[in-house]
Amino acid sequence: MPARDWALIRKALINGDSYNSEVSAYFSDFNTDTDTNALKNLCLVQSNDSALIAQQRIRFFREEIQKTHLKPIIVGQPKIDLDADVKYHPEVTVVLKQSLTSVSRGKYPKDARISWRLMNETSESLTFTKMNDVAALVYQQFFQNRFSFKKGKFIGWYISPLDGLHLQLYCLDATEAKRVAKYVVQAIGKTWNDSIFKVTNPNRDNTIESPQISILGKQKDAPIWRPNINVNSYKANINVWGAGNEDFELVGRLANGQFFAIARKN
Template sequence: MTLPSSFGHWEHLQDMIRREHNKIVARYFKDLGDISWEPNINTPRAALRTACRIDDQDTAIMTLIRLYLFYEVLGYGKKRLGNFYGMPALDFQESFEGRPQVFLFFSQDRASVPDKLSPITAEISFRLMDETSESITPAKALTLANKIKQEMTDGGKEIYFNKGRILVNYNDRKHGLALRIYATSEDEGEKIIKKILTIRNISFNASHLSVSIPKRQSQNLPKGTKTIYGKQRKNRRWRPSARVRFRYAYLYVHGLNEVVPLVDATGQWIDALVHV
């Protein structure tokens, strides 16, 4: 059957994109309502959903910008990608089976990032040695998420620590802890370590703590260039110092194709078990 004489390629394409995209947006913002939700800008999340939702009257440029906002700026296009380890995720998991692992992510506030530089980040991980892929459950993950929220927030605000050049280690293999905290002082590193120990209900043991203080100073804004791969390139920062704030936590469980979002303070993990 041929296309009708009145068929419009753009109208048809936009209609298909609008229908399918708005279904995904509705699932992403399901806490606000289903597909019949009426657009409004009464809250920050409502304003975001309104901006992401494609309208029948949108031009091609507006449609593209809405898609870009949702899939790139909010990160939905990257969120469901499989973990990449240099080989397919399932192949990696078969060769490295371990206890469930928790990751805590911190980053510098955008307002304090110098022009043309990326925010300074920090990621801390530990394993749940008392759990396996078979024993860990959604209920246990929720309990863990609530503990993380309790320790990683203070008065409803995400906590921070001052990242820097000093390496504070805490090694307790029995409890799945091989923590490496880059901080501006031993006290700063110990502060975060003790919060992680509280999350795991483990007592602090000073014999597991070690500190490495390099003679070299932090380089936040290095000057000059050097030749790398046949081209002059700007010198990179070395253990820069900055205040980094808790953003989110997720759980990796061997055998799952996706991580389990535990706690989210960014508004981007709609399926996180706990929100800040």
């Protein structure tokens, strides 16, 4: 690779909302101490790094810190195939994630999702100006003061098709499920209807310690069923019918860990 090309790529990795920004945002979830800062500096691309050293830093961050190879396998359907079968209104999704500091070594943080549809919009009527308005709302309601809830085995249901709502919230108990559902309904400017809300309480115990099982001769912890954990708002995006595999980000994150409203393509 020509030296000038690598210099431009390295500059892009270091500056702006790129790789180094992602690393800094990731480590902002941890308590800052000497060891954490040293680990962070190992991952950051430096201004005098060669292409080989930069690749090693990126690989170290992805494989040893983020543990990308341990991310769960998603069993589902490609968006482009879904779009061919079903036409839908734009869907806003707020993703919440378990704090990294509460996850055991070798485990991946669990997440939760809160979604609703923009029933007054279609793929044809939606514009970036309108998406920026949605981004501002989502930021104000879920990220300015970081929204969180206690996740567990209880399921809170709030289904109101005219409002674009089909909430299925896994929460610690019925009280928490109602709190979260009511907050979401009111946050997006809809009227709460207490008669719609209902709760499912499974009999299965979710507090039993995960047993050891043998898989292909190796001892592993059995998957934990709906554990009681705390999740915090992490990111937000909007899914637009007919846009193929394009995903549009609504809330971004700065290197210092602060969130900001933006409507852009991921």
